[in-house]
Amino acid sequence: MKKEIKTLMKHAEDFGFTHSGELNLDSLVFMPEVRQMCNSDLCKSYNKNWMCPPAIGTLENAALRVKNYNFGMIVQTTALMEDEFDYDTIHNTEIKHKNNFMKLVDNLKSKYSDILPMSAGTCSICNECSYPDEPCRFPNKAIGSMESYGLWVSKVCELSNIPYYYGKNTLTFTSCYLLNLHNIDILDKIT
Ligand code: SF4
Numbered sequence: 001m002k003k004e005i006k007t008l009m010k011h012a013e014d015f016g017f018t019h020s021g022e023l024n025l026d027s028l029v030f031m032p033e034v035r036q037m038c039n040s041d042l043c044k045s046y047n048k049n050w051m052c053p054p055a056i057g058t059l060e061n062a063a064l065r066v067k068n069y070n071f072g073m074i075v076q077t078t079a080l081m082e083d084e085f086d087y088d089t090i091h092n093t094e095i096k097h098k099n100n101f102m103k104l105v106d107n108l109k110s111k112y113s114d115i116l117p118m119s120a121g122t123c124s125i126c127n128e129c130s131y132p133d134e135p136c137r138f139p140n141k142a143i144g145s146m147e148s149y150g151l152w153v154s155k156v157c158e159l160s161n162i163p164y165y166y167g168k169n170t171l172t173f174t175s176c177y178l179l180n181l182h183n184i185d186i187l188d189k190i191t
Pocket residue numbers: 049050051123124125126127128129130131135136137138139141142143
């Protein structure tokens with residue numbers, strides 16, 4: 001891994017993530033199977049948010065969109081639960097991950113003209129999404145999850161040589177950022 005990219009990963013960990021790594025762009029395969037899981041509404045967000053299916057758009061559009069980017073970074077927040085019913089840790093870890101994710105989004109946006117963040121979980125910028133009655137209140141800030149775009153997150157991690165599971169009683173939230181680095185000197189950008 002290039003020194004500059006290592007520095008970018010270190011930058012991510014400075015924002016509080018427990019792990020980060022370069023995303024293998026070839027792992028960005030948008031799968032109908034993931035869409036079917038969204039359709040089954042296990043997370044109760046299907047057809048309830050502008051950044052979830054069906055409003056977020058087709059798998060084909062997602063595939064076209066990621067072609068604009070030449071670099072990806074995965075970030076993760078891992079916590080150790082007392083047991084599988086440790087809802088406090090689950091809740092607190094999700095909040096910590098989302099907060100750190102949004103802070104890094106703002107930081108990267110201040111340095112890169114075009115980034116595509118994909119979070120863990122549905123867009124929760126507003127307490128209640130305006131979907132479907134009104135347009136999205138913050139179209140430039142709204143963020144879809146990796147799953148909502150149709151990505152199988154554990155596969156993306158596996159193909160990027162980044163663990164998805166860190167052992168018994170661990171919990172990990174995974175998100176990613178796509179950037180277009182062109183010939184930008186990353187070190188100049190992040191220091
Ligand atoms: S920014 Fe608000 S209105 Fe837009 S998708 Fe997110 S929650 Fe919904």
